[in-house]
Amino acid sequence: MRKRVVRACVRRASPSLCLRCIGSVPSPRPGTHPRRLRCASMVRPGAGTQRSTRSRSISMAQARRSIISTTRPDSASMSARMTSPEYPTRIGLEQALEIVAASAAQHRLPEESVVLGDARGRVLGMDVRAPHPLPPFANSAMDGFALRGADLPVEGERIFGLAGDVFAGASSSPSVGAGQCVRITTGAPIPPGADTVVIKENVSVFGNGVVVRAGAKPGANVRAAGEDYAVGDLALAAGTPLGAAQLAVLAAFGIERVAVRRRPRIAVIATGNELVPAGQPLGFGQIHESNAVMLAALARESGADVVAQRCVRDDPDALRAALLEGAADADVIITSGGVSAGEADHLPRVLSGIGDIRFHKVRLKPGMPTLFGQIGACLCFGLPGNPVASAVTFRVFVHFALRAMLGVTTVHEPDHARLDEPLHKRHARAEFARCSLRTDGDGVRWATLHAKQGSGMLRGLAETDALALLPEGEKEYQRGDVVTLWPG
Numbered sequence: 001m002r003k004r005v006v007r008a009c010v011r012r013a014s015p016s017l018c019l020r021c022i023g024s025v026p027s028p029r030p031g032t033h034p035r036r037l038r039c040a041s042m043v044r045p046g047a048g049t050q051r052s053t054r055s056r057s058i059s060m061a062q063a064r065r066s067i068i069s070t071t072r073p074d075s076a077s078m079s080a081r082m083t084s085p086e087y088p089t090r091i092g093l094e095q096a097l098e099i100v101a102a103s104a105a106q107h108r109l110p111e112e113s114v115v116l117g118d119a120r121g122r123v124l125g126m127d128v129r130a131p132h133p134l135p136p137f138a139n140s141a142m143d144g145f146a147l148r149g150a151d152l153p154v155e156g157e158r159i160f161g162l163a164g165d166v167f168a169g170a171s172s173s174p175s176v177g178a179g180q181c182v183r184i185t186t187g188a189p190i191p192p193g194a195d196t197v198v199i200k201e202n203v204s205v206f207g208n209g210v211v212v213r214a215g216a217k218p219g220a221n222v223r224a225a226g227e228d229y230a231v232g233d234l235a236l237a238a239g240t241p242l243g244a245a246q247l248a249v250l251a252a253f254g255i256e257r258v259a260v261r262r263r264p265r266i267a268v269i270a271t272g273n274e275l276v277p278a279g280q281p282l283g284f285g286q287i288h289e290s291n292a293v294m295l296a297a298l299a300r301e302s303g304a305d306v307v308a309q310r311c312v313r314d315d316p317d318a319l320r321a322a323l324l325e326g327a328a329d330a331d332v333i334i335t336s337g338g339v340s341a342g343e344a345d346h347l348p349r350v351l352s353g354i355g356d357i358r359f360h361k362v363r364l365k366p367g368m369p370t371l372f373g374q375i376g377a378c379l380c381f382g383l384p385g386n387p388v389a390s391a392v393t394f395r396v397f398v399h400f401a402l403r404a405m406l407g408v409t410t411v412h413e414p415d416h417a418r419l420d421e422p423l424h425k426r427h428a429r430a431e432f433a434r435c436s437l438r439t440d441g442d443g444v445r446w447a448t449l450h451a452k453q454g455s456g457m458l459r460g461l462a463e464t465d466a467l468a469l470l471p472e473g474e475k476e477y478q479r480g481d482v483v484t485l486w487p488g
Contacts (some may be wrong), residue, residue, distance in 0.1 A: 085357070085360065087356075087360060088358075090362070093396075096397070097396075097397070097400065100372060101400075107379060108405060109407075111261060112262050113257045113258070113260075114258060116256060119247060119250075119260055121243075122242050122260035123407060124242060124258065125258075127236070128236045128249075129235060130229040130230065130231055132253070133225045134228040135225060135228060137189050137225050138224050139223050142197055142199045142221045143185050144198050144221065145162075145203060146196070147176060147180065147194055147197075148196065151178060152212065152214075152216050153212065161179060161210075162208045162209065163176060163182050164182050165184075168185050173192065180193075196217075196220055197221035197222055198216045198220070199221060235249055239408050264331045264332055265305050266304045266330055266331070266334060267334070268309045269323070270336045271311070271314060271335060271385070272289075272338070274286050275288075291336040292309050294387065298395070298399070299334070302399050303402065308326055314338060316346045319346050323354060323380070324375070326378070327380075331405065332381065332398070332401070332402070334394070335382045336390050338382075339384060339385070340369040341369075348360055348371060351375070355376070358374065360382075363429045364396075365427065366386065366393075366432070367396070379401060381393075381397060383398075395486065396432065396486065414486070416482050416485060417445040418446050418480050419478070419480065419483055420446045420479065422479050425477065430472045431469075431470040433453060433470055434450045434453060434461065434467065435447040435449045436450070436465050437485075447468050450463070467486040468485060469484045
């Protein structure tokens with residue numbers, strides 16, 4: 001019998017695992033096409049990941065891994081196939097994240113060039129090294145007078161002759177000789193012969209004479225050329241998210257365009273016969289659709305472009321068509337609902353017919369029915385239909401996958417808080433509990449878990465400050481116990 005191999009991390013589950021467990025994985029086998037679907041005619045060429053895109057590790061050090069094998073049932077035994085799926089099920093959070101990490105690393109997004117003004121929030125696609133020193137020349141850190149440090153008085157005071165002025169942006173500067181000084185402004189180049197700046201508040205000026213009192217130090221108030229970056233220094237590493245500070249560094253080097261990872265393209269599909277678009281009246285048993293709106297917003301907050309957002313009835317054919325259409329345009333499909341074991345939950349069966357399922361069901365609360373798979377080169381996340389479970393599993397799995405696809409290398413240490421009240425965790429699954437945060441007068445952060453943790457309660461989701469991770473296993477938590485706050 002053949003065995004299907006899935007990589008899994010053996011380390012203890014923790015939020016920091018998410019960004020440290022992604023390692024390099026093999027490229028697709030020669031002769032295979034990353035977009036080869038069972039219904040290939042419905043997929044436009046070029047959608048999704050370029051075959052030439054190579055995966056890279058974003059971890060600081062290679063994580064230890066174990067190999068988990070699950071036996072594939074004999075194809076002759078149909079009943080065994082139905083009762084024993086060919087993919088992991090009811091797995092732990094750590095193993096689920098490892099499977100997502102391995103798949104996402106194989107789908108690293110290609111680079112594109114954008115002008116610097118459009119690069120905010122993007123992820124740097126390649127290393128940037130300093131093309132010239134920064135600052136490019138020695139300059140003054142203060143307004144004052146540039147002179148030779150060797151001429152400074154050891155005691156008392158000394159009169160220096162004023163040889164001229166130099167201001168920021170000047171194209172030339174007078175030289176400084178023995179016993180001379182030059183008036184200088186912040187940022188102006190240090191004149192030839194000078195190596196020290198005495199601030200203007202510490203001198204007296206009369207005519208062409210400047211009185212400098214003892215106490216100034218040679219070399220003071222001078223920024224050396226290359227003090228910030230020397231030529232060839234690594235200024236920004238590939239995988240760095242570009243914010244205001246990073247854009248300032250690139251601008252200081254005179255970089256006009258920068259290579260960034262293309263934004264992930266996301267298709268959002270909400271399923272359910274009961275869903276009604278906003279603006280339409282509700283009939284019996286109907287609710288206004290909110291999950292697709294929420295998931296699309298979360299995707300945009302994660303740096304993605306939403307290329308499709310739609311609702312589909314609980315119909316296998318309609319769902320199949322929507323998935324194939326999404327796979328043609330998107331890098332990632334996110335569905336909501338239809339993923340559990342009910343009569344109208346068609347996603348597992350439909351997805352297994354047109355793609356592959358990597359896992360189904362995670363020992364997680366909320367989010368037990370979560371499904372992860374792939375249609376060609378398009379990753380597919382089947383999230384639960386309850387809004388809280390949908391939002392939580394997006395943050396835990398989808399946001400994590402998008403960071404890996406973008407090649408993000410920054411690792412934020414997880415935050416922690418102390419429980420404000422005792423808690424008896426009565427189930428074995430890992431749990432993400434919604435909580436409110438406060439900081440007391442001593443600077444200690446406290447987490448108050450919401451009294452109502454129902455996965456269908458939007459109010460609790462809207463009032464949540466953070467998700468507190470409660471690891472697997474029943475446990476009695478005491479007031480003051482430290483819990484981890486999930487990043488993102």
